[in-house]
Amino acid sequence: MNNRLSKLTLAILSASTMGAAFPSLAQETPESEASDAVEVIEVRGIASSIAESARLKRFDSRIVDAIVAEDIGKLPDNNIAEALQRITGVSISRDFGVGESVTIRGISQNRVELNGRSTSGSGRGGISLDDFPSSFLKTVEVVKSPTPEMIEGALGGTINMTTVRPLELSEPLVAITLDGEYADKAENWAPMFTGAAGTNWDLGDAGTFGASVVMSYQDRTLRRDEFFNLVTPTELDLDGDGNSDAANTPSGNYLVRSQNTVEQKTEQRERTAFGLSLQWAPKDTDAFVYLDINATDLDGGQEAYSVLNDSKDYSDLVLDNAYGDAQGQLHNFGSGSVFVQPKTWADFTTNESMSNALGGEWFITDKIKLSGEVAYTKAESLRTNSEFNLRPISREQYEEDGTITEHLFTITMNQDGDQVPGITFSDPDALLDPNNLAIRQFTHQRYYEDNEETAIRFDIEYIEPIAGWDFLSKMKAGVRTTDRDYELDRYDLRNNGSELKNLQTSVSYDGVIRPTWVDEFAEAYGGFKEINHDNSFEQSGISGSNALTHYYVYDGAELAYNIDGTYDRVKQMLAGSSHELTGSLDDNMVRNTGSYAKINEETQALYAQFHLDFDQLTAVVGARYVKTDLTSDTYDQSGNYDYSDFLPSINATYTVTNDTILRFAAAKVMRRPEFGELSPALSVDNSLVTGTQGSYQLDPYRITQYDISAEHYFGDGGMVSAALFYKDVESFTVASSSCVADPNTVEGQNVTEYVNVCLLDTAGVSQSDVNYVTGDQDLAYVEAQRDAGLTGIVIDTDINGGSGEVAGIELAYQQQFSFLPGMWSGLGVSTNYTYADSEQPDGNPLLDISNHTFNGQIYWENAGFQIRLAYNWRDKYLDTQDEKRVRPVGALATGIYNRTNPDEAYFDPTLGNNYRDARGQFDFSASYDVNDNITLVANAVNLTGEPITQVTELDSIWQYSESDRRFTFGVRARW
Numbered sequence: 001m002n003n004r005l006s007k008l009t010l011a012i013l014s015a016s017t018m019g020a021a022f023p024s025l026a027q028e029t030p031e032s033e034a035s036d037a038v039e040v041i042e043v044r045g046i047a048s049s050i051a052e053s054a055r056l057k058r059f060d061s062r063i064v065d066a067i068v069a070e071d072i073g074k075l076p077d078n079n080i081a082e083a084l085q086r087i088t089g090v091s092i093s094r095d096f097g098v099g100e101s102v103t104i105r106g107i108s109q110n111r112v113e114l115n116g117r118s119t120s121g122s123g124r125g126g127i128s129l130d131d132f133p134s135s136f137l138k139t140v141e142v143v144k145s146p147t148p149e150m151i152e153g154a155l156g157g158t159i160n161m162t163t164v165r166p167l168e169l170s171e172p173l174v175a176i177t178l179d180g181e182y183a184d185k186a187e188n189w190a191p192m193f194t195g196a197a198g199t200n201w202d203l204g205d206a207g208t209f210g211a212s213v214v215m216s217y218q219d220r221t222l223r224r225d226e227f228f229n230l231v232t233p234t235e236l237d238l239d240g241d242g243n244s245d246a247a248n249t250p251s252g253n254y255l256v257r258s259q260n261t262v263e264q265k266t267e268q269r270e271r272t273a274f275g276l277s278l279q280w281a282p283k284d285t286d287a288f289v290y291l292d293i294n295a296t297d298l299d300g301g302q303e304a305y306s307v308l309n310d311s312k313d314y315s316d317l318v319l320d321n322a323y324g325d326a327q328g329q330l331h332n333f334g335s336g337s338v339f340v341q342p343k344t345w346a347d348f349t350t351n352e353s354m355s356n357a358l359g360g361e362w363f364i365t366d367k368i369k370l371s372g373e374v375a376y377t378k379a380e381s382l383r384t385n386s387e388f389n390l391r392p393i394s395r396e397q398y399e400e401d402g403t404i405t406e407h408l409f410t411i412t413m414n415q416d417g418d419q420v421p422g423i424t425f426s427d428p429d430a431l432l433d434p435n436n437l438a439i440r441q442f443t444h445q446r447y448y449e450d451n452e453e454t455a456i457r458f459d460i461e462y463i464e465p466i467a468g469w470d471f472l473s474k475m476k477a478g479v480r481t482t483d484r485d486y487e488l489d490r491y492d493l494r495n496n497g498s499e500l501k502n503l504q505t506s507v508s509y510d511g512v513i514r515p516t517w518v519d520e521f522a523e524a525y526g527g528f529k530e531i532n533h534d535n536s537f538e539q540s541g542i543s544g545s546n547a548l549t550h551y552y553v554y555d556g557a558e559l560a561y562n563i564d565g566t567y568d569r570v571k572q573m574l575a576g577s578s579h580e581l582t583g584s585l586d587d588n589m590v591r592n593t594g595s596y597a598k599i600n601e602e603t604q605a606l607y608a609q610f611h612l613d614f615d616q617l618t619a620v621v622g623a624r625y626v627k628t629d630l631t632s633d634t635y636d637q638s639g640n641y642d643y644s645d646f647l648p649s650i651n652a653t654y655t656v657t658n659d660t661i662l663r664f665a666a667a668k669v670m671r672r673p674e675f676g677e678l679s680p681a682l683s684v685d686n687s688l689v690t691g692t693q694g695s696y697q698l699d700p701y702r703i704t705q706y707d708i709s710a711e712h713y714f715g716d717g718g719m720v721s722a723a724l725f726y727k728d729v730e731s732f733t734v735a736s737s738s739c740v741a742d743p744n745t746v747e748g749q750n751v752t753e754y755v756n757v758c759l760l761d762t763a764g765v766s767q768s769d770v771n772y773v774t775g776d777q778d779l780a781y782v783e784a785q786r787d788a789g790l791t792g793i794v795i796d797t798d799i800n801g802g803s804g805e806v807a808g809i810e811l812a813y814q815q816q817f818s819f820l821p822g823m824w825s826g827l828g829v830s831t832n833y834t835y836a837d838s839e840q841p842d843g844n845p846l847l848d849i850s851n852h853t854f855n856g857q858i859y860w861e862n863a864g865f866q867i868r869l870a871y872n873w874r875d876k877y878l879d880t881q882d883e884k885r886v887r888p889v890g891a892l893a894t895g896i897y898n899r900t901n902p903d904e905a906y907f908d909p910t911l912g913n914n915y916r917d918a919r920g921q922f923d924f925s926a927s928y929d930v931n932d933n934i935t936l937v938a939n940a941v942n943l944t945g946e947p948i949t950q951v952t953e954l955d956s957i958w959q960y961s962e963s964d965r966r967f968t969f970g971v972r973a974r975w
Contacts, residue, residue, distance in 0.1 A: 006086065006181055007845065013529040017601060026866070030932070031710065033473075039209070039512065039625075044571075045866060046076070046716065046828070046859045046861055046866055046878075047816045047826070047828055047859070047860055047861055048717075048869055049067075049068045049069065049076065050068075050717055050814055050816070050828065050830055051717025051816070052066075052068040052717075053065070053066045053067060053068045054713060054717050054718070054719045054768070054814065055717075056068070056139070056141070057711070057719070058661070058711065058713055058719075061114070061147075061611075061618060061619075061620050061651050061653055062143055062144075062145050062146070062147060062620075062651050062665070063143075063144045063145040063651070063663055063665055063707050063709060063723070064141055064142065064143050064144065064145075065087040065089075065090075065141075065142045066087075066140065066141045066142070066458065066838075067084060067086065067087065067139065067140045067556045068138070068139050068327050069137060069138050069139065069312075072123050072399065075924070076868070076925070077134065077941075078179075078181075078192075078231045078938075078939060078941075078968060079098060079099050079126065079129070079130055079134055079659070079898075080129040080130075080132060080134045080135055080137070080140060081093075081098075081099030081100055081101060081102055081129040081130060081551045082098075082099040082941070083140065083527075083856065083921070084099075084102050084129070084136065084140060084142065084159070085102070085872050086810045086830070086835075086855050086857065086870065086872075087142050087832075087855075088721075088810040088811070088832035088834055088855075089104060089723075089725075089803065089808075089834045089836075089853075090102050090103070090104055090140075090142060090811050091103045091106075091848070091849075091850060091853055091874055093108075093848065094963070094972075095130070095225050096222040096223075096265075096963050096964070097222065097224070097265050097935070097941070097942060097963030097964055097965075097966070098130050098222070098966075099129065099130060099961075100129060100130040100198050100258065100843075101128065101129060102129065102159065103156060103220050103848045103849065104142060104144065104156030104157035104159075105144065105156050105157070105516075105725055105727065105806060105808060105834075105836060105837050106156070106806050106808070106836045106846050106848065106849030106850075107155045107156030107157075107703075107727070107806065107846075107849075108156070108847070108848050109124070109154070109155040109156065109671045109701060109893070110154050110155065110156045110158065110159060110453055111126060111151065111153050111154040111158045111159065111718065112126035112127055112129065112159045112161070113126065113158060113159065113160045113161065114132075114152070114160075114161050114162075114163070114202060114232070114294070114355060115160070115161070115162055115163060115292075115355060116160060117151075117355070117373070117375050117455070118151065118355070118375065118377050118453060119132075119353075119355055119377060120353045120354070120355055120377035120378055120379040120452070120453065120456060121868070123675055124153065124672065124675070125135070125669070126295070127353065127379075128477055129159075131271065131296060131298060131351075132161065132273070132296070132682045133194060133216035133218075133273050137161050137162065137163060138162055138163060138164050139161075140159065140160070140161050140162070140208070141158075141160040141161045141162070142157050142158075142159055143157055143158040143159075143160060143161070143650050143708075144156075144157045144228055144665075144671060144707065144725075145648055145665035145667060145705075145707050145713075146158065146667055147249070147281050147620050147622070147649060147651060148476075148607035148608065148609040148622035148623055148647070148648075148649055149459070149476055149478060149607055149609055149624075150479070150624075151605075152605065152624060152626050152645070152647060152669070152670055152671075153670070153671050153672065154669060154671070154702050155669055155670075155671045155701055157729075163214075163275075163277070164196070164198065164212065165210075165212070165277065165279065166198050166199070166200050166210025166211050166212040166278070166279050167200055167279050167281065167288070168211040168288065169198050169199060169200060169210070169212075171199075172197075172198070172199035172229075172669075173196070173197065173199070173974065173975070174195075174196070174197045174974065174975045175194075175195070175196045175197075175200050175972070175973070175974040175975075176193075176194070176195045176196075176972070176973045176974075177192075177194040177195075177970060177971070177972045177973075178191075178192075178193055178970055178971055179191075179192040179193075179937070179968050179969065179970030180192070180968070180969055180970060181220060181966055181967070181968045182269075182966070182967045182968075182969075183220065183221065183222050183223070183964035183966050184535070184964050184965045184967070185222075185223040185224075185225070185533075185535055185538075185944075185962070185964040185965075186221045186222050186223040186266060186964055187535075187844045188218055188220070188221040188222075189444060189600070190218065190220035190221065191217070191218070191219055191489040192216075192217070192218045192220075192968075192970070193215075193216065194214070194215070194216045195214070195215050195216075195219075196212070196213070196214040196215075197212065197213055197226060197363075198210070198211065198212030198213070198277075199211065199212075200279075201302060204283070205283055205627050206282075206283070206796075207280060207281050207282040207283045208280070208281045208283075209278075209279070209280050210277075210278070210279045210280075210695075211278050211279075212276075212277045212278070213274070213275065213276050213277075213325070214273075214274065214275045215272075215273070215275075216271070216272070216273040216274070217271070217272050217273075217791075218269075218271045218426065219268075219269075219270045219271075220268070220269055221266065221267065221268045221269075222266070222267050222269075222291065222963065222964050222966075223264070223265065223266045223267075223960070223964060224263075224264070224265050224267075224728060224961065224963045225262070225263075225264050225533075225536055225537055225960075225961070225962050226261075226262070226263045226264075226959060226960065226961045227260070227261070227262050227420045227421075227537065227540075227546070227548075227959070227960045228260075228261050228263070228885060228950070228958060228959035229257040229258070229259060229260055229261070229321070229885065229958050229959070230257070230258050230259035230261075230753055230755065230885050231255050231256070231257065231258070231885065231886045231888070231956070231958050232255075232256050232258040232755060232888060232895065233249070233251065233253035233254070233255060233256075233888055233893050233894065233895035234254050234256040234258075234330075234895070235252070235254075236254050236256075236317070236322075236330070237255055237319075237323055238319050238323070238324075240319075241758070242306075244581070245324075245680075247324045247328035247329065247330075248324060248325070248326055248328045249327075249328035249893040250891065250892050250893050251892055251893040251894045251895075252621075253328070253893050253895055254324050254328055254329075254330045254892070255327070255328050255329045255330060255889060255893070255952070255954065255956050256317070256330045256333075257329075257413065258306060258311070259308060259310050259311075259752075259885075260306035260309050260421070260423060261306060261307065261548070262303050262305075262306075262307050262308075262536075262546065262548035262549055263304060263305065263306045263307075264300055264304065264531065264533065264536070264549075265303070265304035265305075266301075266302065266303050266304070266556070267300065267301070267302045267926060268298070268300060268301050268560075269298065269300035270298070270299045270300065271297070271298050271529075271573075272296070272297045273295070273296045273297070274295060275292070275293065275295075276292070276293045276294075277290065277291075277292050277293075278290065278292075282710075285323045285362070286363035287360065287361060287362035287363065288292050288360060288361055289358075289359070289360035290357070290358070290359055290360065291356075291357070291358050292355075292356060292357045292358075293354075293356050294354060294356060294533050295352065295353065295354040295355075296351075296352070296353045296354075297351075298350065298351040298352075298353075299348075299349070299350050299718075300348070300349050301346065301347070301348040301349075301560035301687075301965050302346060302347050302348075302556075302560060303344075303346045303555075303556025303557050303559065303560045304344070304345050304346060304556055304653045305342070305343070305433060305531060305553050306342075306343040306344075306345065307312075307340065307341070307342050307343070307548050307551045307553070307605075308339065308340065308341050308409055308449065308752075309338050309339070309340050309341075309425075309548065310338065310339060310340075310752055310779075311335050311336070311337055311338050311339075311779075316335060316336040316337055317334065317335055318333060318334030318335065318336070318410075318412070319333050321414075322332075325956075327952075327954050327955045327956035328954060328956065329956040329957070331413075331414070331415045331421075332413065332414045332415070333412075333413060334410060334411060334412040334413065335410065335413075336408075336410045336427075337408050337410075338408060338409055338410060338411050339392045339406045339407060339408055339409075340392055340425075340430050340431055340548075341389065341390070341391065341392070341551070341664060341752065342389070342390045342431060342437065342551055342553045343387065343388075343389045343390070343553075343810055344387065344388045344389070344553050344554040344555070344556050344559060345381060345385070345386065345387045345388075345556070345559070346385075346386050346387075346396045346556045346557075346559035346560035347384060347385045347386070347560070348383070348384045348560050348561070348563075349381060349382070349383045349384075350359070350381065350382050351379060351380070351381040352379070352380050352381075353377070353378065353379040353380075354376075354377065354379075355375070355376075356375070356376050356377075357373055357374065357375040357376070358373070358374050359371065359372055359373030359374065359375075359567070360372065360373075366463075366464075367462055367463050367464045368461070368462055368463070369460070369461040369463065370458075370459070370460055370461075371458075371459045371461075372456075372457065372458045372459070373456070373661055374454070374455075374456050375453075375454070375455045375456075375457075375912055376452070376453070376454050376455075377452065377455075378447070378450070378451070378452035378453075379449075379450070379451045379452070380450050381447075381449045381450075382446065382447070382448055382449075383446070383447040383449065384444065384445065384446050384563065385443075385444070385445045385447075385449075385686075386442075386443065386444045386445075386559040386560070386563055386566070387441060387443045387444075387559075387686065388439075388441070388442050388554040388559055388566065389440045389442075390437045390438065390439060390440055390442040390518060390553070390554070391406070391437070391438050391439075391440035391504045391515075392406050392407040392408075392430065392436050392437055392438075393405070393406060393407060393436065393437070393438040393504050393515050393517070394406065394407040394436060395435045395436060395517055396435075401812040404504065404505055404515060405515070405779060405822055406934040407427075407430065407436040409426045409427040409763045410425075410426040411423055411424060411425055411428055411547075412424045414543050414544060415543045416521065416541075416543040416544075417543075417959060417971070418540075418949070419540060419541040419542055420537045420541065420542045420543065420546060420941075420960050421542045421543055421546070422542055422543035422544035422546055423545075423546045423547050423548055424544075424545070424547060425547045428547070430501065430547070431547065431548070431550065431551035431552060432530070432550065432551065432552050433552075434517060434518035434519035434522060434528075434552060435517060435519060435622075437517065437518040437552070438503075438504040438515035438516060438517050438518065439503050439515070439516045439517075439518070439521055439570075439573065440501070440502065440503055440504050441499075441500060441501045441502070441503065442493075442500045442566070442567075442570045442871060443492075443493060443499055443500065443501070443590075443686055444492070444493040444563060444585070445489065445490060445491065445492050445493070445592075445686075446491045446589060447488065447489070447490050448487075448488070448489045448491075449486075449487070449488050449489075450485070450486070450487045451484075451485075451486050451487075452485055452676075452719055453482055453483070453484040453485075454479050454482065454483050454484075455480060455481070455482045456479075456480070457478060457479065457480040458478060458479055459476065459478035460476070460477055460478065461474065461475070461476045462474065462475045462476075463827040464726050469904075471487060471612055471614055472610060472611070472612060472613075473611045473612065473613040474610075474611035474707070475608070475609070475610055475611070476607075476608070476609045476610075476611075476622075477606070477607065477608045477609075478606065478607055479604070479605065479606045480604075480605045480606075480914075481602070481603065481604050481605070482603045483599075483600075483601075483602050484599075484600070484601045484602075484603075484634060485599070485600050485601075486597075486598070486599040486600075486601075486675045487597070487598045487599075488595070488596065488597045488598075488675075488679075488681075489595075489596055490590070490591070490595040490596070491589040491590060491591050491592060491714070492589065492590055493567075493585070493588055493589060493590075494588060494589075494590040494594050495579055495581055495588065496525075497590075498528055499748060500570065500579065501748050502515075502748075503515075503516070503749075505916065506578075506579070507574065507577050507578060508577060508578045509576060509577050509578075514572055518552065521569070521573060524572070524573075525569040525572060525919040526554060526569075527554055527555050527558050527565075527566065527569055528553065528554055529552075529553070529555045530550075531550070531551055531552075531553060532549070532551075533549070534548040535874065536549045537549070537947075537960065537962065538945075538962075539938055539945045539946065539962040540947045540949075541946040541962045546671045550905050552590070554566075564584070564585050566749065567581075567584075567585040573692065574742075581638035588833065593635035593636075593681055594634075594635065594681060594682050595681050595682065595748075596634060596635040596681055597632070597633070597634060597675070597676075597679035597681045598632075598676055599632050599633070599678055599696075600627070600630070600631045600632040601628065601630050601631075601632065601672070601678060602628075602629045603626055603627065603628050603629075604626070605624060605625065605626040605627075605628045606624070606625055607622060607623065607624040607625070608622050608623065609621065609622030610622055610760055614654075616654055616655045617652065617653070617654050617655075618649060618650045618652070618653050618655075619653070620649075620650070621648075621649070621650045621651075622648070622649065623645040623646060623647060623648040623649065623693070624646075624649075625644070625645070625646050625647070626644065626645050626647065626670075627642070627643075627644040628642060628643055628644070628645075628672065629882035630642065630678065630696060630858055631696075632679055632680070632696030632871075634679065634680055634681045635681075637680070637695070639680070639696040640696075641696050641697050643699060643700070645668075645670045645700070645702070645902075646668070647667065647668045647669065647670065648667070648804055649665070649667035650664070650665065650666050650667070651663070651664075651665045652664045652665070659712055659713045660710070660711070660712045660713075661710075661711050662708075662709070662710050662711075663707070663708065663709045663710075663711070663723075664707065664708050665705075665706070665707040665708075666704075666705065666706045666707070667704075667705055668702070668703070668704050668705075668966065669702075669703050670700045670701065670702050671700055671701040672700045673694075673698045673700060673701075673733060673798070676692065676694055677694045677695070677698055677733060677798045678694050678695070678696050678698060678710075679694045679696070680693060680694060680695060680696065681693070681694070682791055682795070684742075684795075686750075687749065687750035687753075687763040688742065688744060688745050688748050688749040688750065688793055689749065689751075689753070689756055689757055689793065689794065689884075690749065690756065690793065690794045690795075690796070690884065691740075691793050691794070691795045691796070692795065692796050692797070692798075693795050693796070693797045694797070694798055695797065695798060695799065698733060698798060698800060699731055699800050700801070700849070701729070701731055701733065702729075702730040702731050702733070703727050703728065703729050703730065704728045704730065705725065705726065705727045705728070706725070707723060707724070707725045707726075708723065708724050709721060709722065709723035709724070709810075710722050713755075714815075714820055715815065715816065715818065716816055717814065717815075717816055718815040718816065719812065719813070719814050719815075720812070720813045721810075721811070721812045722809065722810070722811050722812075723807055723809065723810040724807075724808075725806075725807065725808055725809075726746055726805070726806070726807045727805060727807070727808070728803070728805055729803055729804040729805060729806070730803055731800050731801070731803070733798045733799070733800060734798070734799060734800075734802075734841060734842070735797065735798055735799075735882070736796070736797050736798075736799050736900075737770045737794055737795065737796050737797075737798070737900060738766065738767065738768050738770065738794075738795050739758035739759070739760060739767050739768075739769065739770050739771070739792040739793070739794060739795075740766045740792050740793045740794075740795045741760055741763075741764050741765055741766045741789075741792050741817065742763070742792065742793050743789075745786060745789075745791055745792065745793065746786060746787065746789050748790060749786055749793075751782045751783055751786055751791065752779070753884065754773060754778070754779045754781075754782035754783075755772060755773060755887065755888060756772070756794070756884045756887060757772070757773075757782055757786070757791050758770050758771060758772060758791065758792045758793070759771045759772065759773070759785055759790060759791060759792075760789075760790045760792050760796045762790075763788060763789035763790050764789055766792065767792075767903075769954040770794055770897070770900070771897075772887075772888075772897045774895075774896065800927040801841045802840075802841030803841065804838065804839050804841060805836050805838065805839055806836060806837070806838040806846060806849065807836070808834060808835050808837060809834070809835050810832065810833070810834050811832060811833045811834075812831070812832040812833075813829075813830075813831055813832070814828070814829065814830035814831070815828060815829060816828035817829075817959045823862045823863070825862075826860050826861040827858075827859075827860050828858070828859050828860070828861075829856070829857070829858050829859075830856070830857050830859075831856040831857070832854075832855050832856075833852070833853070833854050834852070834853040834854075835851060835852055836849050836850070836851060836853075837851060842899075842909040843909055844878060844881065844909060844910065844913065845877070845878050846878070847877075847878050847879065847880070847881070848877060848878075848879070849875075849877055849878075850874040850875045850876065850877040851875055852874070852875045853873070853874040853875075854871075854872075854873045854874075854899040855870070855871070855872050855873075856870070856871050857869065857870035859869070864928055864929035864930075865926075865927075865928055865929075866925075866926065866927045866928075867925075867926045868924070868925045868926070869922065869923075869924050870922070870923045870924070870925075871920060871921070871922050871923075872920065872921050872923070873918070873919070873920035873921075874918070874919065875918040876915050876916065876917050876951070877915065877916055878913060878914070878915055879914050879915060879916040879950065880912075881912045881913055881914070882899065882911070882912035883913070883914035884912070885958065885959075886912055886913075886914055886952045886953075886958050887911060887912040888911065888912075889911065889912070889952045889953060889954065890908040890909075890910040890911035890912070890913065890953050891908055891910045891953050891954075892906065892908045893954060894906050894908070897911060898917075899911040899912065900909070910953045911953075913952070913953040914950055914951075914952070914958075915950065915951045915952070915955075916948065916949075916950060917948075917950065917951050917957070919946055919948060919949075920946065921942050921946050922942070922943040922944050923939070923940065923941050923942070924939065924943050925937070925938065925939045925940075925944060926938045926939075927972075933973055933974055933975055934971065934972070934973050935971065935973075936970075936971055937968070937969070937970050937971065937972060938967075938968065938969050938970075939967070939968040940965065940967050940968075941965065941966040941967075941968075942963075942964075942965045942966070943965065945962070945965050947960060947961060947962035948960075948961040948962065949961075962972050
């Protein structure tokens, strides 16, 4: 607690993530120029915010939507992504129920900018939207049709966050927000604080100077519960007549939950952000300079428990009351020879990011403006992943004859409707009796990741028409160069070169192999606890009870926040054994050279754009040319690759009447591959079952896009609009799989999820064909293949694939009903709908894109009260492909894996398709202005507690997930 208070004190005394002064030309847009010609609206309240967003859209020459703060430090939602989901064509992804990223018109490869320049995160797109305080912002733009001056790299659109700038303030400002957020699953209150202050001074002959400082602090704890299955298509005889019964699937195979897992994860995240912006404008010269200093400090730990039941023999099913539902899912059955595996895993991340800029602007004549900027962004992170796993070993059997055998029992499953299945063990203490659980594994990895970029740009603008060319109202040109370095280094805990795995069957004392049971470990060293949340799966509901929700397990907080203490416990346990540890944890961390990646990327871009004015018809036309030089290093090799792109664009606007406009836009856009896709370094999971590998010779994504829209404006902020869009994706990145032989698999491969383990034709020889077990082969078979060296690691390598497309329509309507009498005049509505259809090379739709998305909000304002109820709904969309827990399930439901080779039998590109099922969510907010300075606020996110379900290609539910409802209460003050 004292550490957190010291960080809060540091935030108040320092400066960061805020940003910006007067914009450089990079930050100026046709929108900002058009805004100078119309009345600037003071935004205060929901209706004013929505009206201002319509005004920004109306007077921009691009296709743009915007979210505008309802007041200083108050976006419509407390999270930027959750605010953006109200925009037409935008959908969001959530983590722990919190919006973290967006797709724009079905595309997730977008840019996040702050005042028109890059932000820094772990990947290409910039900072995660849940890591940036929404209270810092005055507007968030979503630019769907780029102009040449905009930085390349956005396929769906560019999200540009803009902040209040010091010289915009007409008088000194101080604003403070203090909130408490309650998360109902974690049962935790989180403090959130934001403070902002700014002013400017007339220095007489020395000009004008302005300064602003913003600081933010948040410390929240959230929880997520998940129940998921390993799904296996299985031929069954339910009625016992000796003949296989037909399930309601194309192949007639039933979808059997052959493995069940409950995963409960708690995340604690502490964020401190601060920013300082300075500006100076000389008295007699039309110019200014600015300095922005920004930073964010994140500390977050996640403690998680994954408890599963598995079976030695899936043919040993009890089918007395079993039946198949409309999707072919098997219900109400049992299984023998079952064992459980309690697993504790945790990760901890520290991330420090900064985004600083020094720039200026100078009108050297009335017609010519020069501007320039040097920007530096950097993100440094340390991620740690740790596991402490148990194995059910029969202590009674060991003490009787010295054999090490698994503690086995039987289970029964039942399900009522779409609730989480109920699970009953024949041994109710299987997960609670330390006598039957032994220490199996302790692993720890550290990932050091650095991502930094230096960008320099220079722009020139000629602002008056040239004689004889009156239609050419303005010309712009500029250059931008960047130098980016990305580096990833990994260290693993090793004991004399080996991982601490399979301890229950490999650790010997005085030559005798002996497991360490949990009760012995806990009594000697502590660290264990019992988990039994009384609100597990309360949103989805459980059919009766589920034995996997009550268990005895190693404390995840010890892994996340006291990893040295855990190491010391294991060290004491292994003292005097064949696996004895010496030295500290740091002494035993070994560099994983195979995972090392370093990428240097240099770009040079130049652009020219022309502003055309033919009275009713205006346009911005031009092109951007960008060259990319890439060097990709691994620990022992280096590769170089370069390419260039010519990116023309046009944004045309035709004014039909003063209130009705038509738009047309077309552009070529590109996006470079993610850093992980560009490195040939291998990244293999801890179980030695799957991994990934990149290639520095990947070409970027390239898209040609077209837009046409109509917009009509009326009343005070009223608007109705319709837009058609089409994106021709010229180059996809797709995964090519192979089965790679690795000698470590014989001793260290975890084949519990054996259906995901690839089989080799010849021991020790890698092969391009990826083969898995057939329906009549079980866990014992794969274990035997592993021991014979005939199992490998599935390595997915990204390659450039074929083409695809996205097409859709967007409809929007908003209006304040000011014509209604009395208090009802404060009623208003804002709503939009998006239809999108997509296809990628394998015939599947694009990831993260719903065919239908709807957003609606109704609000009311009167006498200082503001109330808003918002609803967001999107239908089913493809979340991931080749999902390992449903890998055998596809449209054909044969259970035979072939999603990559159309020339072989049973080819099915839908195998492993994982869909996020249709879902809607209500959010609520209310506020009351006590006076001109003080406002009380309240918010509720996911008001009705809607869970998330994942379904297979055949629409059967295989995963349930639910996160906290979040309730916020606070006060805002401004002077």
